Amino acid sequence: MTTVLKYMTLVSMALLSLVSCDNGTSLQQYLVDKQADDRYLKVDIATSLFMGDETRFTEEEKDILSTIKKINVVAYPIKEGKEAEYESEKTIIKDIIGQEKYKTLGSVKSNDMLMTMKYLGEETAIDEVIVFASSSDKGFGVFRLLCDKMRPDQALKLMSTMERGDLDLSKLAGIGDIFSEM
Numbered sequence: 503m504t505t506v507l508k509y510m511t512l513v514s515m516a517l518l519s520l521v522s523c524d525n526g527t528s529l530q531q532y533l534v535d536k537q538a539d540d541r542y543l544k545v546d547i548a549t550s551l552f553m554g555d556e557t558r559f560t561e562e563e564k565d566i567l568s569t570i571k572k573i574n575v576v577a578y579p580i581k582e583g584k585e586a587e588y589e590s591e592k593t594i595i596k597d598i599i600g601q602e603k604y605k606t607l608g609s610v611k612s613n614d615m616l617m618t619m620k621y622l623g624e625e626t627a628i629d630e631v632i633v634f635a636s637s638s639d640k641g642f643g644v645f646r647l648l649c650d651k652m653r654p655d656q657a658l659k660l661m662s663t664m665e666r667g668d669l670d671l672s673k674l675a676g677i678g679d680i681f682s683e684m
Contacts, residue, residue, distance in 0.1 A: 529598050529632060529646060533576050541587070543577040566660050569652040577643040592642050599634055607631070607657060614639055619657070627651040 536542045548571075559567070580588045598604075599620050607619040615637045623629035628649050636642035 527598055529595075529604075529630075529644070532594065532598055533574055533644070533646065536576055541578060541581075541584075541591075543575075543579065545573075545575045547573045547575070562659070566652070566656045569650050569656065570647050570660075571650055572648045574646040574648070575643060577641060579641040580639070588641065592636060595634060595642065595644060599632055604632065607654060621654070621657070623649070623651075626653060628653065628657065631657050 533544075537544060578588060578591050599618070604620040604622060605625075607621055609616065609618040611617075615635060617633060617635040620632045620634070621628045621630060622632075628651070631647040631649060631652065633645040633647075634642065635645075
């Protein structure tokens with residue numbers, strides 16, 4: 503009986519997500535709607551908080567960081583017995599960022615983690631960068647960077663800066679734990 507209920511819940515949520523995305527549901531609206539949802543971890547951060555020792559940044563990197571105004575992060579950790587809810591929420595996010603208005607910058611698959619990077623805006627002036635990372639073991643996270651005319655090459659350079667470890671990511675404590683060891 504509970505399997506049937508889980509299946510019906512999953513199907514209902516998937517259908518609801520398809521209908522809501524047909525109405526042009528935005529990622530911003532989804533994130534706003536999840537602010538009161540206790541199943542999610544949420545953080546809104548000014549990018550100035552990421553800059554630890556600024557002397558480690560080149561002028562170019564400082565310029566790139568200055569194009570990012572704010573970062574919204576929403577993460578959904580998988581909890582035992584809630585796998586159907588997780589799949590349903592993940593489907594909603596994938597449907598939203600799968601809309602034509604979200605253009606793909608790239609995607610990476612490593613072990614159990616899949617990360618997709620999308621953007622809104624023009625190729626020469628990105629307004630938002632969206633990173634969607636998911637793992638069937640840990641959960642998913644959506645990182646929405648509000649930008650002021652960032653270029654795709656700058657977004658890729660930012661990823662290099664993150665890989666080098668120059669950004670102070672300690673401000674994401676709690677959310678980062680979901681994706682540790684990914």
